[in-house]
Amino acid sequence: MTDSPYPYEGPDELRAPILAALRRVVDPELALSIVDVGLVVGVSVLPDRVDLRLTMTSAACPVADVIVDDACTELDRVVPQDLPVNVELVWEPAWTSDRMSDRAKAFMGW
Helix, strand or coil: CCCCCCCEECCHHHHHHHHHHHHCCEECCCCEEHHHHCCEEEEEECCCCEEEEECCCCCCCCCHHHHHHHHHHHHHHHCCCCCCEEEEECCCCCCCHHHCCHHHHHHHCC
8 A cells, every 4th residue: 555645654564554543533623533634744663663743733733732642542552562652743844724635625615
């Protein structure tokens, strides 16, 4: 599987479980998954950790901590126990509505 809604680097056998885990993380303000909203900038599975790069729709996002915590919880359920999850909030590239999936745009009426 090479089609991914975000850049992924790592073992192919973790690609689908990680995507499924991130689809279970919901942005509480929008009631949509962080994948559909376009908040996942990228995932890298390294020999010693999993790096998740997230952005928010705004630097003042009041639910950023909830999203980060939920993402860690869901990823911890699917990655090997010896791989800690490291989440980094990034602001480049800046989030725009272009990052949203067609499903999310339809849900929002766009």
